[in-house]
Amino acid sequence: MSELAGITSGDGGREREVDHPSSLVATFGPDEPLRLDCGVDLAPFQIAYQAYGSLNSERSNAVLVCHALTGDQHVANIHPVTGKPGWWETMIGPGRPIDTERYFVICANVIGGCMGSSGPASTNPSTGQPWGLDFPVVTIPDMVRAQAMLLDRLGIDTLLCVAGGSMGGMQVLQWAVAYPERVFAALPVATGPRHSAQNIAFDEVGRQAVMADPDWRGGRYFAEGTHPRRGLAVARMAAHITYLSDAALHRKFGRRMQDRELPTFSFDADFQVESYLRHQGSSFVERFDANSYLYLTRAMDYFDIAADHGTLAKAFLGTRTRFCVVSFTSDWLFPTPESQAVVRALNAGGARVSFAEIETDRGHDAFLLDVPEFLDIARAFIDSAAVARCLGAGHTTS
């Protein structure tokens, strides 16, 4: 694991991370292009990633973690831009369900992202300027293809487990479909086999907010020294609501006022929930690139496994991967029926699949939070996969 550079904040930190991330980086030269679904061969390109724990001599204990829309490779360490803990420290770390003392854990920034893997904010090698909208449109399968190239580079043939939630869960499913022989176990959480019309609609609202900001400048804001902060903040605010639930918002904020007793009869943030969302929006723009947000939401919109394979069942036919699919009762972004569609398709092919719907009012974001029932099942699944793969868990076959 690389030594992390000192924590910086503000755009300076974010802009530096784009090309020179404070994590590990794998660079692929002109002779190793990434074949994109849009028909473009992307070369050269780079993938920024983090690694925790150590790879065993059989190279059989590698776990790949896939991040969600606004996540990145800093899954279990202090974030170099925000200074906050890793985004999945409930799941990953010493003694956690994905135990870094037993497993070699890898998390890569997705292609199209803005934390060091090639994306619209990266420098276009042919112009010396940021790519902007000249960067080719990427898909979830493209992200997975890039991760597979990274694993080839690391000399890892088969993954003990691929795990991820939301857009990360889409990548998990894509991994299982595209490279079934390389995935021993798959843990797709709070996700679905395609983006629903409602989710595409939400994404479009976010993109329109970004593009409506005059500072977006047709995507060329980097050349003019601006950043569509307000548009991106609004996009984040709208999206953030979809990550929570009515019950969670009510419990957290109710109709409580922010630092005041009475309404101000103005458009200040009178309510705590407004203040909270404004904070979510403004802190997000400090760490995320607006164009990258457009690209990644687009990648999710295009995701549809069944469309690519005729039916969902066909996509998984003959798979030997063991699956554990998890959904949350209050998740209205990826409601349980989306997960059940995956489970039914896997069942139809006789796959080894477990499924649990976790009761919680914390909405889509529950997968990132300390929800013991979810973490217990994840731990049980990964441990049993390790046993099945003979990674000595202290038990012997009777």
Next chain:
Amino acid sequence: MNEQATLPLPATGPANGEAPRVDHLLVAEMVEHGSRVLDIGCGDGDLLQLLESRGVDGRGLEISREGVNRSVAKGLAVIQGDADTDLASYPDDAFDYVILSQTLQATRQPRVVLEHMLRIGRRAIVSFPNFGHWKMRLQLMVKGQMPRTDRLPATWYDTANIHFCTIKDFVQLCDEINVRMERAVALDPYGRPLRFNAPWWFWNLFGEQAVFLLARGEAEARK
């Protein structure tokens, strides 16, 4: 919460070194080595684990998340779901055996569930408590109240068992939906099989529970 914290670690032998239940052993003995099995209402996965330890490729369906969690901790593949609604989504002939162990009486539509079992699987194994057992009859006759036993201690108003039947009732249902009985075993209160050649009325009176190995009837099999 405590229960969650003390989930058993994955193991491959019987949980906690306990001996398997007699009815589980009986079911396991009916299943051929190397076959594919779906256990409906698999609970904590004890039967599935027993089957997998005997070279069976097992899957489970369980309504409670706690049951699913404990099953997954044992390394089993178990789906959270409801037999009454979710069996329809399983394809035909997906399994060699579909097992319903002590769960028939808790389903809303036992007949539909049984029909699905023999569509999904080539064979079905059903075990259930016999409501025709003499102790049940005696309680109802003498006390005039719904029977309660050590094995079935719930009161009528909080029991999950909404469709009790007797061995005779079950045999009648099998005839009605053209299901062939390949084997039937009745167990006494100590879990010992009753005499093999005893007449049905004897089993219905002295069997505390019954285990049936079923196959599709002739007409069904030809389809």
